[in-house]
Amino acid sequence: MSDITLIDDSEQSSLVTNGLAKNGEMYLKKAGSTDAGSIVVYDSGVWKGFANEYDAGLSNTYSVDFDGTNDIVSGPAVGTTVGTCSMWFYNDDVITTTSTGQVLLNTAGYHFGIVLGSQTGLTNELISMQYKQSGVWRAIGYAGSGLSLASGWHHVMVAWVSNSSTNPGNAGYDFWLDGVKVGNSVSTAPTVPDSLASAGNGFHIGARFGSGSVYRPFDGRIDEFAVWSGDASGDIANIYNSGAGAVDLNSSGVVGTAPEIWWRMGDNDGGAGTTITNQGSLGSSADGTLVNGPTFSTDVPS
């Protein structure tokens, strides 16, 4: 049995640059490198990868705890649209269709938000996207009499897809809750936001923030917040990971495209300080900032 050499990204490049890579030789990617834990094989100038099937998970120690009064994590203005948003959340309260709305995501200036519970625009909404057009609040999302969401960890994804259930035959946002596509309820036309929601004016998670106050704060914890400019819904099964929690969103074995924004909510910041270091492709230009005292928690989805 031959040994397998451990290499990082730099060493992998050097093998090619220095002409040392030989056809058929296998290497194991080191922790911290791209596709860590995967086996790569050099084949006539091309690296062939074999996804790490042993452990698709990722070390996850921290989430961010919002106290439900005014805690926010604020993101800067970045040049990306919200093609897909994915996050884990732990709602301290049971959410029903009559619960006061709690905002998971708000993109400033675009009247856009992912909201748990009752807001406006729909009847019996459990999870919805809120937007304002022509002076009227509208919503799309998951609604229905008697729906409720037990306190606990849940995963939500909202993605802009070419043939949307909320706008049949046309592009629009669709919803996934705990890995399952849900919701096609719409308010009066127009049934989609007038443009793909932008993060160009900044964004917040944990509450709507603007006009001199804080609205609809979320009471609970949020983890593994991610934004793609494109549609990542095809990878929902890998991202949800059967409910087992965090996965490496920068791994090609998990998602087709890495996210622009990926906040690990403390795992890259030692669970301390007031900065959430972005692990997505936009890098530090999309770091988050804890506002009004949210705290790091060691309760994480698993």
Place this chain on the structure above:
Amino acid sequence: MSDRQYVIINAADVSSVNFDDVLETSADTLRYNVAGDETFVKYEGPKPRCLYGKDTLSHSAMLTVLADESWTETIEEE
């Protein structure tokens, strides 16, 4: 959140708050009631001197206050 304490203050008293002593980031990030004449700050540990003489609420008591329609608009306007 059990060790956090909350204090409701008049909007006119915001200028007297030392934001180094409370958990709120600044005067620009405060949450106000619907009327806009009250806000609140929170702290952990000893009560900040700037809040002496004002009543303190627990986390659960503060959530109860905020659930009232005087603090939560049916539909917020922008």
